[in-house]
Amino acid sequence: MHNRLTTAVIALGTAAATSVFWLAMTPTAGQGTSQSQAGAGAAYRPVRMADGHPNLNGIWQALVTANWDLQDHEAQPGPHPEIMGAYGAGPAGQSIVDGGEIPYQPWALAKKKENLERRMVTDVSNDLKWHDVGDPELKCYMPGVPRATYMPFPFQIVQGSGPALLFAYEFTSSTRIVRMNSKAEAPSDAWMGWSRGRWEGDTLVVDVTGQRQETWFDRAGDFHSDGLHVIERYTPMSAYHLAYEATIEDTKVYTRPWKISFPLYRRMEKSVQLLEFKCVPFTEDMLYGRFRKNGGAE
């Protein structure tokens, strides 16, 4: 069961840690500002495109461990330490959730725990239950937003002079088009959703709807419904990092909107490029091995 005292302590600790971090990273920002204000109010003057908006082109990567768990998490062994040893183990990390905890409705908190317990159970033998169990990442499915942003893989922002930006992610070579100033609604649900962008000052705001309900936020089973609405904010803080935050709304699952924030760092290696992580072949034995000839499948 949940321990309120622990939660409160964690939340306090996290808030303190993050605000110290942000103050340290944004020395010219006003004192006592919240994370978002610190992001938007930074005095850094970004390099600009011809249209006057900040140039966000580059290969970026988060250094948080939120893909293991958005919330505070201790180091953990991998699922099969007897063969994987430290290779499969998960790092400890601090919550990137504003306030520390995701405000789940009670049923949803129970569901999240069930997800965690069954995160490595996969069963594709029944079309109708295909997506019922297992972390989509384990199966190499497109990660959705915001998870794509904090997976331990880089992504590239491609910003030109057209009406759309491309966000390309190394994980399973997923992509999403960010349509600027578009009024069009999502034509259908998609794994990477339907992204519409706009500029608010020097901040790129991306409104993401139309996401498939099957994506998760992390390996800890954090999830959403088909009512997910994500509002992302990318704010240049220096030539080398962006402030990222995402507000997450889903009235079917949470008691209120909640927010995550962390920095994105520019990958600076000479000749760095997005490489291929087409992970489908890595999942086939797990997903389809039982259907092999003489594999014991029905």
Add this chain to the structure above:
Amino acid sequence: MSPRRELSRLRRLLSTAAVSLAIVSMSAAGQAPKSQPSAGAAPKSTPPTKGWTAARTPWGDPDLQGVWNDATSTPLQRPTGVASKDTLDDEEAAGFEKQLAYDLTRDRRDGGNAVDVNRAYNEHWMDARRLKITPDRRTSLIVDPPDGRIPALVAPTPERQRARNTRAAANRRFNAGMPDSHLDMSLPVRCIIRTDSPPYLPTIYNNDFQIFQAPGYVVIAPEMIHSARIVPLDGRPHLPKGFRQWLGDTRGRWEGTTLVLETTNFRTDEGVLFQNANPATFKITERLTRVGPSDLTYEFTVEDPTTWTRPWTARIPWTKIDPAEQMYEYACHEDNYDFVHFLTGARIREKKGEVVK
């Protein structure tokens, strides 16, 4: 009809060894031709639209940004029936186009009810742009060699022949509905690569490509599977020779207003590279030239001295599509239900004692 059944049909098609030939023979027409060139020999390259100058991006590169479509019914290789002509006059072109459309299973009744239903079913998925040959009325997409055919093959080494035989046996099992395992499926069926690997050839549907540009980069995002090719233009060397990727490793440069893309470093694993080429020696050079407000010429040259006796080149017109049309996400692996159906079906048939001949 269920999308799944269609997908299985497409996958079956894509899974044959002659992937690109099958795709092209099923392939389809460009958009309504805009400026029909006058009768005569095939132009060496598509002439730019008169009175039009290539737009530039604010940072000075030729501007190719937008969503383009490459559908055409013109086959990759010149059919024997038109072997003596690289371009056709108006009357011949009309007949050629009609025959290709007929072969693309449009409105025909031969073959009995089941075949008829399958055709009608496929028809639903076919790209509406597929019924036209290229506006310059060529008889093949291949423009070099002059006979419009893929050059003679180099005799494979025993090792490559063994690999081909292994792959051919897997394809036979799959086509017979009796795959031993997921590894008997082709790369498109496994959702590893579909039409995202160069060269880009017209296919049944999803013939759209969105080009993004940024200072120092060109990015081509094909619709049929979600991977984008991100091409640096800064002159950096290729990845080291042994560093292989499914889509290879592409470097780009501008030659005048032409974007030149060179790609090497392909991997195949147990799959099949384009036309059975040898990943160790295969190189493809693509040239994209915008020739009008809504027209772009895509030309590719493939060379692989261990596969073909000479390099060969094909040219495909790309047409900018209506901005109201848009790219959709192409998820494949995420809901690959038929993949399991194939395998479970095979196991059931095995139990009944069926074997692949």
